Structure formats: structure tokens, C-alpha cells
Amino acid sequence: MLLELRGITKRFGALVANDHIDLVVQPGEIHSLLGENGAGKSTLMNVLYGLYDADEGEILLDGVVQNFSGPGDAMAAGIGMVHQHFMLVPVFTVAENVMLGHEQTRGGGRLDLEAARAQVKEISARFGFHVDPDAVVEDLPVGVQQRVEIIKALSRNADVLVFDEPTAVLTPQETDELMAIMRQLRDEGSAIVFITHKLREVREVADRITVIRHGKVVGEALPTASDAELASLMVGRSVELRVHKGSPQLRDNGLKVANLVVTNEVGTVVVDDISFEVRGGEVLVVAGVQGNGQTELTEALLGLEHNVSGSITLDGEELVGRSVRRILDEGVGFVPEDRTLDGLIGEFTIAENLMLDRSDGPPFVKAGALQLPFRDRFAKEKVAEFDVRTQGITTQVGRLSGGNQQKVVLARELSRDLRLFVAAQPTRGVDVGSIEFIHKRIVATRDAGVPVLVVSTELDEAVALADRIMVMYRGTVVGIVPADTPRDVLGLMMAGISPEDAKGEVA
Amino acid sequence: MSADHKTTQLDAPLSETTRTVTLVTWKTVGVLLVVTVLYALLLIAVPHSGDTRFLLSQRSDFFQIPVIVVPAAPFAWACGAVMLAVTAVAVVLTARGRRTPLWLVVIYSLAGLAGFLAWAGAGSPRDLSIVGLLGGAVLWSVPFVYGALGGVIGERSGVVNIAIEAQLLGAAFTAAIVSSITNSAFAGLFAAVFAGALVALVLGLFAITYHVNQVIVGVVLNVLVVGLTSFLYSQVLVPSAETLNSTTRFASIPIPVLSDIPVLGPVLFDQPLPIYLMFIAVPTVWYTLNRTRWGLRLRAVGEHPKAADTVGIDVVRTRYNAVLVAGAVAGLGGAFYTTVYLSQFGENMTGGAGYIALAAVIFGKWDPIRSAFAGLLFGFASNLQNVLSVVGSPVPSQFMLMVPYVVTLLAVAGLVGRSRPPAASGEPYIKG
Numbered sequence: 001m002l003l004e005l006r007g008i009t010k011r012f013g014a015l016v017a018n019d020h021i022d023l024v025v026q027p028g029e030i031h032s033l034l035g036e037n038g039a040g041k042s043t044l045m046n047v048l049y050g051l052y053d054a055d056e057g058e059i060l061l062d063g064v065v066q067n068f069s070g071p072g073d074a075m076a077a078g079i080g081m082v083h084q085h086f087m088l089v090p091v092f093t094v095a096e097n098v099m100l101g102h103e104q105t106r107g108g109g110r111l112d113l114e115a116a117r118a119q120v121k122e123i124s125a126r127f128g129f130h131v132d133p134d135a136v137v138e139d140l141p142v143g144v145q146q147r148v149e150i151i152k153a154l155s156r157n158a159d160v161l162v163f164d165e166p167t168a169v170l171t172p173q174e175t176d177e178l179m180a181i182m183r184q185l186r187d188e189g190s191a192i193v194f195i196t197h198k199l200r201e202v203r204e205v206a207d208r209i210t211v212i213r214h215g216k217v218v219g220e221a222l223p224t225a226s227d228a229e230l231a232s233l234m235v236g237r238s239v240e241l242r243v244h245k246g247s248p249q250l251r252d253n254g255l256k257v258a259n260l261v262v263t264n265e266v267g268t269v270v271v272d273d274i275s276f277e278v279r280g281g282e283v284l285v286v287a288g289v290q291g292n293g294q295t296e297l298t299e300a301l302l303g304l305e306h307n308v309s310g311s312i313t314l315d316g317e318e319l320v321g322r323s324v325r326r327i328l329d330e331g332v333g334f335v336p337e338d339r340t341l342d343g344l345i346g347e348f349t350i351a352e353n354l355m356l357d358r359s360d361g362p363p364f365v366k367a368g369a370l371q372l373p374f375r376d377r378f379a380k381e382k383v384a385e386f387d388v389r390t391q392g393i394t395t396q397v398g399r400l401s402g403g404n405q406q407k408v409v410l411a412r413e414l415s416r417d418l419r420l421f422v423a424a425q426p427t428r429g430v431d432v433g434s435i436e437f438i439h440k441r442i443v444a445t446r447d448a449g450v451p452v453l454v455v456s457t458e459l460d461e462a463v464a465l466a467d468r469i470m471v472m473y474r475g476t477v478v479g480i481v482p483a484d485t486p487r488d489v490l491g492l493m494m495a496g497i498s499p500e501d502a503k504g505e506v507a
Numbered sequence: 508m509s510a511d512h513k514t515t516q517l518d519a520p521l522s523e524t525t526r527t528v529t530l531v532t533w534k535t536v537g538v539l540l541v542v543t544v545l546y547a548l549l550l551i552a553v554p555h556s557g558d559t560r561f562l563l564s565q566r567s568d569f570f571q572i573p574v575i576v577v578p579a580a581p582f583a584w585a586c587g588a589v590m591l592a593v594t595a596v597a598v599v600l601t602a603r604g605r606r607t608p609l610w611l612v613v614i615y616s617l618a619g620l621a622g623f624l625a626w627a628g629a630g631s632p633r634d635l636s637i638v639g640l641l642g643g644a645v646l647w648s649v650p651f652v653y654g655a656l657g658g659v660i661g662e663r664s665g666v667v668n669i670a671i672e673a674q675l676l677g678a679a680f681t682a683a684i685v686s687s688i689t690n691s692a693f694a695g696l697f698a699a700v701f702a703g704a705l706v707a708l709v710l711g712l713f714a715i716t717y718h719v720n721q722v723i724v725g726v727v728l729n730v731l732v733v734g735l736t737s738f739l740y741s742q743v744l745v746p747s748a749e750t751l752n753s754t755t756r757f758a759s760i761p762i763p764v765l766s767d768i769p770v771l772g773p774v775l776f777d778q779p780l781p782i783y784l785m786f787i788a789v790p791t792v793w794y795t796l797n798r799t800r801w802g803l804r805l806r807a808v809g810e811h812p813k814a815a816d817t818v819g820i821d822v823v824r825t826r827y828n829a830v831l832v833a834g835a836v837a838g839l840g841g842a843f844y845t846t847v848y849l850s851q852f853g854e855n856m857t858g859g860a861g862y863i864a865l866a867a868v869i870f871g872k873w874d875p876i877r878s879a880f881a882g883l884l885f886g887f888a889s890n891l892q893n894v895l896s897v898v899g900s901p902v903p904s905q906f907m908l909m910v911p912y913v914v915t916l917l918a919v920a921g922l923v924g925r926s927r928p929p930a931a932s933g934e935p936y937i938k939g
Contacts (some may be wrong), residue, residue: 051817051938072819087814089807090930100807101818109799152818269526307530475526 001027001061001078001159003048003191008057010043017043019215020057025160030182030192032206034199034234037402037429040215041195042084045162049081050074061160072101080158082149084165090138094131095120098152123151127181142291143174150181161185162193167201171289172459172491179205197234199227200460235432243464245443251280253315254451255301255420260310262296262475270296272475273310278420278451283442285466285483286455288494293475294455295337298424301453302334303327314420328357331419335409335426337455339402343409346398350390351379353397354412378415386411387437403434410441421445424455439465459490528604535607538917539594539615546587546619550626555579557630563637564769572769579629586622590615628898640887640894641774645782648886649847650675650857652785653840654864655871655878656792657703657833662873663796664829665809665931669725670710672861673732674703674834678841680736683744683852686754686845695754695846696781696839703838704831706732711830715823718935729861737854744852754850757781779847781839788836792875805829809929812936822936840864859912866915873928881918888914 003025010018017040025031035041046052048059050068059066061077068074071081081087088097099116106112120133129147137145146166153161163182167175182205186192196202202209202223209221211233219233232238255278262271271293278284286294299305301312303324312319319327328334336342344353355375358364363374379393386407390400397405406426413421423442427435442465446452456462462469466483471493479499481490492502559579563572593615597607628635654671661668668674681702686695710728713719744752757779765776775786796802807815808825816822840860845852863885871878892907 049817070819070821071817075819081817083817087811087817089811089814091810092803092807096803097814100803100815101820103800103803105800109795109801111798111800111803263528263530265530267527267530269528272526 001191002063003079003160003193004060004063005044005048006058006060008044008047008059009055010040010047010052011055017215018047018054021212021215021217023210023217025191025193027159027191028186028189029207030186030194030205032194032196032202032209033212034196034202034209034221034230035212036197036234036431038431039212039234041212042164043215044212045081045164045193045195048074048162049079075101075156075158078157078159079162080153080156080160081162082146082153082164082166084168086142086145086149088137088145088148088152091136093134093136094140094148094151095133097137097148098133098155102156119155120151123154127184142169142289143171143177146170146178158190160191160193162195164195165197166194167196167198168457169290171494172487173495174289175201199230199234202230203227231432239432240436243439243443246447248282248446248467249449250282251449253419253449254279255453256311256313257301258311258313260297260300260308260312262293262300262305263307264296265306270475271300274472274475274477276470276477276480278453280449280451281446282467283446283452283454283465284480285462285469286453286472287459287462287466287469287490288457288472288478290457292472294457294472295424296475297472298334298337298422298453298455301327301420301422302332325360331417333413333416333418333421335406335413335423337424337428339405339409340398344397344405347396349394350383350388350397350400350408351375351393353408354379354382354415357412357416382411382415386441401431402429403431406430406438407434410438414441414445418445418450421450421452422455423452425457426454427456427458427461459487459494462490463487529606531601531604531606533601535612536594536597536601539590539597539612542619542917543587543590543594546590546622550580550583550587555583555626555629559625559628559631560634561624561637562634574634577625579625583622583626583629586618586625589618590622593618627895627902631898633898635894635898638770638773639897640890641770642777643890643893644883644887645774645778646848646886647890648883649782649785649843650840650860651864651867651882651885652789652879653843654837654861655867655882656788656875657707657835657837657840658865658868659833659871659873659875659878660792660796660805660836661707661830661833662868662932663809663929664805664826664833665812665929665934665936666711666714666826666830666833667721667725667933668707668710668830668833668837669722669865670706670728670834670861671837671864672857672859673725673728674706674837675841675844675857675861675864676736676855677706677732678702678838679844679856680739680841680852682842683754683845684751686756687751690755692755692757692780692846696757696842699842699846700835700838703834703836703841705834707830707834707837710834711827714935715826715830718937721933721935733855736852740852740854748851752851754845754852756846756850781843781847784839788839789875789879792836796875801828806929808936809931812931812934816936816938826936837861837864863911863915866919869928870915870918884918885911885915 005021005023008018008021021044033041043052047054050071050073059068066077095113095116098120104112104115117133120131124131129151131144131147131151137148166178170178182192182194194206206223209223210217211219211221213234213236221230221233258275260271260274261269264270286297288294296305300308303319303322308320310320314330317330319330340346355364364371376393383390383393388404388407388411390404397408426438426442430438442452442454454465463483468480469483469485469490470480471478471490473494473496478493478496481499486506488506489499489502492505493499557579558576561575563575593611596611600607624635654675657674658668658671678699682695682699685698686692706728710724713724714721759777759779762776766772796806804815804820804825807820808822812822844856864882867878867881867885870881888911891910892904895902895907896904
């Protein structure tokens with residue numbers, strides 16, 4: 001089916017998310033939509049899928065203008081979507097999720113689960129998916145959950161398939177498998193829209209590339225274009241894709257973690273007996289697919305987890321069992337993985353957010369009273385130092401872009417005397433320009449002799465920043481390897497294969 | 508490594524590959540310990556002597572079971588010993604990192620109950636009727652069970668039905684008027700269903716359409732209906748009580764043969780229609796929620812409304828449907844007050860039953876069948892007071908009035924295990 005978007009415009013208040021976007025996707029091709037976070041890719045697809053009404057423009061399928069009043073219409077017309085945040089009900093089984101919305105029933109209004117199971121098995125077999133129709137979705141690894149999303153779309157005979165940032169949660173190997181699936185679908189005649197901001201994947205799988213910046217189509221490219229060309233098209237200027245750093249100057253101080261076990265509230269061991277060391281002057285990157293214990297590890301370091309055993313020592317002092325306040329006072333800086341949830345208070349101003357962790361005494365508070373002149377002077381300094389693009393320090397943090405929000409978090413955490421810096425997903429949802437800046441600050445912190453622990457699910461970032469890489473899988477440490485370890489080996493390690501076996505397999 | 512190896516690894520559920528440990532809490536042990544101590548203190552502080560007579564069958568019964576007579580004090584202390592033993596076992600289990608099984612808690616509760624009844628009925632010349640105890644429990648559980656079903660249906664769709672109390676009271680009031688005017692208990696029942704749904708419609712309007720905080724709307728509705736019914740009661744019902752507030756009630760319908768079964772017969776099979784309806788309603792609600800399209804969509808909307816939206820399910824309509832049905836079911840419970848229990852409406856006559864029903868929803872972990880049993884437990888606690896006053900127990904009735912609420916508190920605080928409410932419960936769905 002031929003998909004055409006003509007002059008799609010979508011506004012949110014004063015913000016123009018999509019500005020007269022034209023796009024043509026032919027059957028039997030993979031059309032990649034490349035753009036930074038916030039460029040308007042997902043908005044465009046939500047318009048296509050009937051989740052948003054376009055303010056202007058029209059959608060055509062095989063030359064016929066469509067009027068979607070909701071996703072139901074879009075699906076009926078043959079558009080299927082694999083959402084970035086899976087649209088699956090976690091407590092339902094695979095079959096229940098696949099049948100939801102177009103259920104068949106038998107006598108007495110009883111759901112025909114048999115039919116749904118058969119359909120899951122049939123599609124599963126066609127693509128070699130190995131998905132059990134009776135498995136509960138929340139028990140499945142994310143890679144398999146994504147296949148359930150694909151099965152869901154295919155079970156409705158979708159001819160146009162939209163993949164919205166599908167590789168964000170996958171290991172490199174799972175990504176390769178997904179690409180193979182996309183090619184197979186293309187060869188069967190589907191029109192595929194592949195939304196991403198990852199250059200490597202675009203060049204690998206796309207037949208055509210459309211680049212979007214600030215809600216506008218800024219150009220088309222061929223898969224043969226270089227990374228640098230695509231990146232400059234995407235960002236609007238030439239960008240530095242590498243991180244410049246010298247060899248680490250190791251010091252004696254540092255963080256030592258020994259036999260750390262973290263158990264969550266339902267009794268699952270999420271960090272399973274791990275030991276490692278980060279010395280002053282080096283960056284240890286914790287790599288791995290999201291949800292393999294990295295979050296809990298960083299939260300345990302900060303004292304946010306309850307069921308913790310083992311030991312965490314910083315320059316010889318034990319941190320396990322201490323309150324968050326006392327751990328912060330030891331000189332631990334922390335960038336949480338979800339800044340809008342745990343890092344900032346969106347309704348507060350930049351100045352207020354910058355002093356959130358300093359409200360217990362001088363110089364920010366004296367005799368219980370906020371020292372506003374001091375706070376404002378401090379905030380102005382930090383805004384300048386960290387290049388936060390804002391109208392002023394009284395702007396609400398929630399109104400800033402992702403990159404500028406992250407700079408505020410970084411400014412707050414790096415403006416204390418640190419003995420350990422922990423940054424979880426420091427560049428997630430951050431524009432390329434800000435990524436450069438954030439990476440430079442992290443390297444500067446390391447060069448100042450502070451032990452730095454970075455959690456990243458992006459292999460490119462891990463390789464670029466790390467002096468050493470520690471890969472986590474299902475709560476355990478698969479191995480700690482040098483930063484120049486081949487990507488294939490790291491990818492296999494992220495699927496739980498030991499470094500030795502992984503090297504053997506790649507070689 | 509072969510490709511097969513990799514896929515099997517990826518396809519294995521997390522629970523099989525991630526280590527888990529059993530986390531135990533001392534909460535259950537704490538509750539058992541506190542209750543045991545309170546029980547012992549009661550026996551020591553207010554000793555009762557004499558015999559207690561447990562009556563198992565009624566005069567009219569076909570099969571006659573002799574009255575069981577026990578010496579109160581020794582029996583009560585024996586029960587206390589059982590409670591202590593269970594508590595000790597629970598302490599040992601918890602210390603070893605294992606959970607206390609439910610059957611132990613059941614034994615504990617039965618022992619405590621038997622001991623308490625023996626103590627309370629000691630020395631009374633009258634018999635303590637087990638049939639009255641259980642039959643009354645079933646009767647008293649009616650508003651709790653219907654209310655809990657209404658709560659479960661609403662909350663599984665993502666709308667917290669705090670307004671159960673308002674639905675019960677509004678339905679009781681409406682049923683009283685309609686039944687009095689028409690001289691038909693059936694008409695009253697239908698009117699009650701209608702009234703319950705009407706209250707739910709107001710809840711839905713604010714909670715679903717206008718995204719107002721559901722807890723606040725629910726509480727406001729509860730207060731509003733108390734005020735409204737009290738006002739109308741004093742202005743309309745009291746002046747013309749003869750025509751507007753003397754209802755026709757449902758008579759008990761004994762089911763042939765089944766009602767002759769000793770003890771259970773009169774408890775389960777000699778009841779008025781709304782109670783038989785309740786026996787049918789509980790499994791029906793379970794079936795509808797878990798085995799039909801309507802139920803699947805309702806649960807999807809309560810767990811992940813956006814996912815439901817993206818497959819073309821109208822979230823708003825599904826929630827309205829659920830809330831209206833929830834209100835109608837709760838309305839059946841309200842009809843109990845004026846078409847089964849009494850033949851007139853009284854000011855604020857539900858007295859917080861809706862809140863107990865809400866507790867039953869949580870105690871029952873949002874499952875219709877479990878919640879119904881929780882409602883039955885709370886009904887039993889409510890009925891205890893009536894039975895003991897018949898026996899002429901020396902326990903002050905004001906004290907007994909507290910029992911249902913104390914039981915509710917203990918049950919919800921101490922004994923309910925880990926439970927997970929529907930993920931989108933209380934969350935308004937805002938598109939985009």
C-alpha cells in the first residue's frame with residue numbers, strides 16, 4: 001500500500017511540532033525518518049495513527065484521502081504501529097494482548113482464546129519468533145515484548161508498518177534480528193516507516209532516508225551517506241561525534257563495591273552479588289540492556305534501596321545503611337536516569353532546582369530563611385558556566401528542553417566537592433549539541449580525579465566515554481572489559497554471554 | 508553458540524532466570540500476637556463462669572442435632588492456647604524466612620471466635636444459635652458483597668468507586684419510596700438499581716469526563732447523598748410515612764429439600780430473593796470480567812488505557828459502561844436495607860457500609876470472588892453483635908458495635924498479602 005502524507009501540520013499551542021511535512025512511503029521499501037529527540041517524528045506518526053488530529057494536511061493511502069478519528073480507523077485502513085513505549089497490557093497474556101480490540105467470541109459471549117492462540121502461533125512460526133501465546137507479557141524480555149507488538153500489528157493485516165524508535169531497548173544482537181524481520185516484511189510487500197535517531201541503523205537498513213529537524217523536512221539522503229553528513233543534516237551544523245579524552249591518571253582513592261545484593265519489594269534479586277571498583281580519575285561505564293539491575297545499582301549507591309546487603313565503600317568509608325542525606329554529604333553526585341521524575345521539580349524555577357540538595361544550612365539557608373540574593377547569584381553563575389539556554393533563572397525548569405534540563409541537573413550535582421560522581425543515562429532524550437557538552441563535563445570531572453560511574457544503554461556512548469566497561473545482565477556482572485573491546489563482543493555480553501565465550505564466538 | 512540457544516534464552520520468562528527470595532514481614536505475626544494478648548487480658552480482666560450452649564439446629568428442622576454445652580472458662584482458655592500455639596508457629600516460620608500459610612490464620616481465627624463466643628455466652632440460659640450466627644452473617648453481608656462487587660467493577664476499569672456508600676444509601680432511599688408507593692418489592696429493587704447507576708453517572712461525569720480527582724468526587728458524593736436523603740427524609744418521608752415510607756419487603760423463599768440440610772440449609776437456602784441473586788451475581792461478575800470481551804476491554808482500560816486506545820477501544824465509553832454497571836450492582840445492595848432488612852428508610856441507615864465494602868475490595872485483591880468472601884467476613888462481624896444481644900451477653904453493645912470496623916482494620920492492615928491494584932486505577936485518561 002502506498003502511503004502519502006501531504007502538508008501535515010500539527011501545533012501544540014505556540015509550538016509547531018510538524019510544519020507542512022510531506023512524506024511518501026512506497027510498498028516494499030523501508031523508509032527511515034531520521035531526526036533528533038523532539039524533532040517531531042513521533043508527533044507525525046501519532047497523527048498518521050489517528051492519535052492526534054492534524055491541524056492541516058492530509059493522509060492518503062493508495063491515493064485515497066483518509067479521515068482517521070482514532071487509532072481504530074487507522075488500523076482498519078491497514079496501518080500498524082510498533083510503539084516506542086510498548087502498547088501492551090503487562091498483566092495480560094500474549095494472546096489476550098493480540099486479540100484486544102478485535103476479539104472473537106463463542107457462545108455466551110465467551111472469548112475465543114483458542115483462535116487468538118492459533119493466530120499468535122501462525123504469525124510466530126512465519127517469522128521464527130518463538131513466542132508463547134500464554135506467557136504473561138510482563139514476564140517477557142523486552143525483545144520478545146516487541147515481537148508481540150509486531151504480531152499485534154500483523155494480526156490486523158497491516159500493510160503499512162511504523163516502527164517508532166524500536167531499537168532503544170534492544171541489545172545489538174536483538175537489533176540485528178529486528179532488522180532482519182524488517183527486511184523480511186519489506187520483501188513481503190509491506191511499506192515500512194522506521195523512526196530513529198541512530199545513524200548506524202539507518203544506514204544499515206533504510207532504502208530511503210528523510211531527515212526532520214524542528215518539525216520540518218530538511219532533506220533526503222541515501223543510505224550511502226556518511227555518518228558525518230547525516231549528523232550535520234540532522235543537527236543543522238557539523239557535530240563532533242567523538243569524545244576527546246586522554247589516558248586516565250589513576251589515583252588511589254575510589255569506590256569499592258563488594259558482594260552487593262539488592263532485592264526489590266516482591267523478592268526478586270535485582271542486583272545479584274556484584275563486586276567492582278572505580279578508582280579516582282577513571283570512568284567506569286555500566287553497559288547493558290535497560291532493566292538488568294543498573295537502576296537499582298545506582299539507587300543503592302545513593303542509599304535509595306531498602307533491601308541491600310554487601311558493602312559499598314567510598315575512600316574506605318562504608319555507605320550501606322546510611323541515609324541519602326549522609327551519603328550526599330560524603331560527596332556523592334548523582335544524575336538520576338529520569339530527570340523529570342527524580343532529578344528536577346518541573347514547577348520550580350531554575351534557581352530553586354539548583355539549590356534543592358542544599359536546603360539544610362548555610363550558605364543557602366540561614367536561621368531557617370532562604371538566602372535569596374546568594375541563591376540567585378549562584379544560579380546566574382551556574383547557568384552561564386553550564387551553558388543553560390534560558391531566558392532567566394526564574395524560568396520554570398519544566399519549560400526547558402531536555403538538554404537544558406539535564407544541564408541544570410549536572411550543574412547542581414557538579415557544583416559540590418565530589419568524591420564520587422554517578423550519572424545514569426546522562427544523555428537520554430538530550431539533543432546532540434547538549435550531548436557534546438555533557439560528555440565534556442563528565443570527562444573533566446574524571447580528569448579532576450573523581451571516580452566516575454556512568455550507566456548507559458547506548459553502546460556508542462559507553463565505548464566513547466569509558467575507560468573500562470562493566471556489562472550487567474539479569475542483575476549480575478557478565479564481565480569488566482577495556483573500552484576498546486569489539487562491539488560484537490560487548491553485544492554478546494549484553495545478552496549474558498561471558499567475555500571469553502563472546503570473544504571465541506566473534507573470532 | 509547456535510542461534511537456537513540464543514532464542515531460547517531470550518524467550519525464557521524473567522522469573523525463571525532471575526533469582527528470587529521470599530521476603531517476609533513481621534506484620535502478620537504482630538497482628539496475631541496483639542490479638543492473642545488482648546484475648547488473654549479479656550479473659551483475665553472479666554472472667555465469666557458457667558456453661559455456654561451452642562445450638563446447631565432449629566426446632567422446626569427435620570434433622571435434630573443436640574445442643575452442645577461447653578464449660579465456658581476452660582473452653583475459652585483452651586481456645587486461647589490454640590491461638591498461642593499458632594502464634595508461636597508463625598514466629599518460628601517468619602524467623603526462618605517463610606510465610607505464614609493462610610490455613611494457620613484460619614485456624615487461629617476460628618479458635619479465637621469459638622473462645623470469644625463461649626466467653627460471651629457463658630451462664631446465659633438461652634442457646635447461642637449457630638444458624639442465627641451464620642444466617643445473619645449472610646444477610647448482613649448483602650450490602651458489603653454487592654458494594655464490593657460495584658467497587659471491583661469500577662476499579663478494574665480504572666475508576667475508584669469511593670461513592671459506594673452514596674450508591675447504597677441513595678438506592679435504599681429510592682427503593683423505600685418506590686416500594687411503598689407501588690406495594691411491590693420488585694419495583695423497589697429496580698428503582699434501587701436505577702438510583703445506584705444515577706449516583707455512578709455523576710461520579711463518571713466528574714471523574715471520567717472532567718478528570719476531577721476520583722477520591723475527592725467520591726467522598727463529596729457520599730456526603731452529598733447523606734445530606735440529600737436526610738433532608739428529603741425529614742421533609743417528605745416523615746410527614747407521610749404511611750404512604751411513602753412503609754415498604755413491601757421480599758419474603759424468604761425456602762428451596763425445597765436443600766433448605767432441610769442441617770445448619771447450612773437455613774443459612775443458604777431459606778433466604779429472600781436479593782440474597783439468591785447475590786449468590787448468582789458473584790460468579791457472574793467473575794465470569795464477565797475474566798472470560799468475556801466486555802471484561803477483557805474493561806480490564807485493559809483499567810491497566811493501560813493508552814494501549815487500549817491504540818487498538819481502537821473507546822476508553823471513555825468503556826469506563827462509563829463499567830461505572831454505570833458498578834453503580835447498578837451497588838444499588839442492589841442498597842435495596843437490601845429497605846426491601847429486605849427493614850420496611851422503612853431511616854436517616855443515614857447504611858452507616859458506613861460502603862466504606863467497609865471498599866475495604867472488602869482491597870482485602871479481596873480486586874477479585875470479585877475474594878472480595879465477596881471478604882464482604883461475608885465483615886457481614887459476620889456485623890452480625891455478631893445481634894446474636895450476642897439475643898443471648899443476653901454481658902458484653903456492652905457499644906463495644907460490639909466496634910467489632911466490624913476492628914475486624915476490617917485488622918484484616919486490611921495485617922493479613923492482606925502483597926496485592927497490586929489495577930495499574931491505571933484512579934488515573935483519568937487524557938488523550939495525547
